[in-house]
Amino acid sequence: DIQMTQSPSSLSASVGDRVTITCRASQEISSYLNWYQQRPGKAPKLLIYTASSLQSGVPSRFSGGGSGTDFTLTISSLQPEDFATYYCQQTDSFPLTFGGGTNVEIK
């Protein structure tokens, strides 16, 4: 199975900050990497698919990059509604696997 490792596991940031979360796959997954946001008590929401494609309706301050084994999710200017947990997911092969999550907290 492909292991997904996110870093950091948590971070504190202020409104307006630029934030970058990284995700590393245990083996090459091309661009089969997706990002989700989950607010407390809510279902996950798809942000980015195939590494860099922005899901419809998602603000343009979110962007994704990378390929192979190393990927990033960047929030260009953090907004109050962005404080949440973010997960990466590989869809290169079954079983599909998620990273452990990154909790973005208010500083």
Place this chain on the structure above:
Amino acid sequence: QVQLVESGGGVVQPGRSLRLSCAASGFTFSSFSMHWVRQAPGKGLEWVALISYDGTHKYFADSVKGRFTISRDNSKSTLYLQMNSLRGDDTAVYYCARDPSRLGDYGFADNWGQGTLVTVSS
């Protein structure tokens, strides 16, 4: 709009069975593959299973293989998860989610239900 509503969760004893349902509306259910994803209390997301649009292709996480079965009734726009031989570590919120592809070759989930809680405890 796309709506996915899970039901069937509750408290069940270890070793027993439970069937979850997910009622879909707002889209042509029979054209999309579907996922189950779970989240243990205070933990991260774990993918559980996927079924293709026509039910002919099914994939499972190692942790549930041989115990859980995924199925669908396209005439009722409903997805199911049959869970047998339940264990304490199956305790989680179970989400159904839509995959934008027919065969699951995209693999990501673009719409999610609100989840249903399954608690396995004696």
